[in-house]
Amino acid sequence: MGRRRGIMSEGFKEELAKELGFYDVVQKEGWGGIKARDAGNMVKRAVELAQEQLIHRGPKS
Numbered sequence: 001m002g003r004r005r006g007i008m009s010e011g012f013k014e015e016l017a018k019e020l021g022f023y024d025v026v027q028k029e030g031w032g033g034i035k036a037r038d039a040g041n042m043v044k045r046a047v048e049l050a051q052e053q054l055i056h057r058g059p060k061s
Helices: 010-020 023-029 036-057
Strands: none
């Protein structure tokens, strides 16, 4: 079975890693080098940002 294609763009993941303070690990070791906690925090932050976008977008007409 092949690898699943990610939902988040590479650029978005990099921005999150920078914001959360582990981008240096990504640069040195790739995404496989980050801790599970960091990956979880990255997903949590992505969900928070998505929720904020939905709130600010308002109801559809």
